[in-house]
Amino acid sequence: MRFYDCATAPSPRRVRIFIAEKEITIPVEEVDLASRQQHNDSFIKVNPHRTVPVLELDDGSVLTSTQGIWHYLEYCYPSKPLMGRNAAERGRVIDLEWRVEQEGFMAVGESFRNKSKAFKRHAFTGGQEYGQIPELIERGKLRTGHFFSWLDQLLGDRKFLAGDFFSIADITALVTIDFARWIKCEIPDDHTALKNWYAEVSRRPSSCV
Numbered sequence: 001m002r003f004y005d006c007a008t009a010p011s012p013r014r015v016r017i018f019i020a021e022k023e024i025t026i027p028v029e030e031v032d033l034a035s036r037q038q039h040n041d042s043f044i045k046v047n048p049h050r051t052v053p054v055l056e057l058d059d060g061s062v063l064t065s066t067q068g069i070w071h072y073l074e075y076c077y078p079s080k081p082l083m084g085r086n087a088a089e090r091g092r093v094i095d096l097e098w099r100v101e102q103e104g105f106m107a108v109g110e111s112f113r114n115k116s117k118a119f120k121r122h123a124f125t126g127g128q129e130y131g132q133i134p135e136l137i138e139r140g141k142l143r144t145g146h147f148f149s150w151l152d153q154l155l156g157d158r159k160f161l162a163g164d165f166f167s168i169a170d171i172t173a174l175v176t177i178d179f180a181r182w183i184k185c186e187i188p189d190d191h192t193a194l195k196n197w198y199a200e201v202s203r204r205p206s207s208c209v
């Protein structure tokens, strides 16, 4: 296998945390998004969508989404489960991770991609050019604030998002909160449950990747 990564980007960090939690080793090839290596012919041959993460399997086929890679690795390395330990937990984890991605990760991304000068003609990833919409900068921040409040309420006195076990829902939420610093959104001081959870998951060795 080969994992195409970018050390500074939030999406592949979700895979790095997953790999670290599983305590497995996969050879890494760094794709420097800052110097636009995702648009090089050699990388387009690997992933025509021009994004990371990518997992190249031993038969040469590729997985080009965080979710596809997670599912594949969970199936291959079932010990230390990160997607629930039974059917009910699996359903809950997928449900929550989807919502965290839609309402948190995408909200931060919406604000960031419509603001940063680097994305002036690339408000979306891939080979097509799309201009920025400045109104989405503030709307994305507003959505991020609502996301923080929802997470705080959901957590209450739970240890992790889906219950008493760490999962991919926690991974996407952690990465989203760190990503939100790029748009200058921080967890509000009165969101105590969210702050406590964030401190707890940030202490895990996997969070440092």
Ligand SMILES: N[C@@H](CCC(=O)N[C@@H](CS)C(=O)NCC(=O)O)C(=O)O
Binding pocket: 009, 010, 011, 012, 033, 038, 050, 051, 052, 053, 064, 065, 066, 067, 122, 124, 125, 126
């Ligand atoms: N949903 C995809 C999103 C992947 C994605 O958008 N990755 C970003 C880095 S966080 C990327 O490759 N960007 C390339 C670009 O901006 O051109 C996944 O999680 O796999």
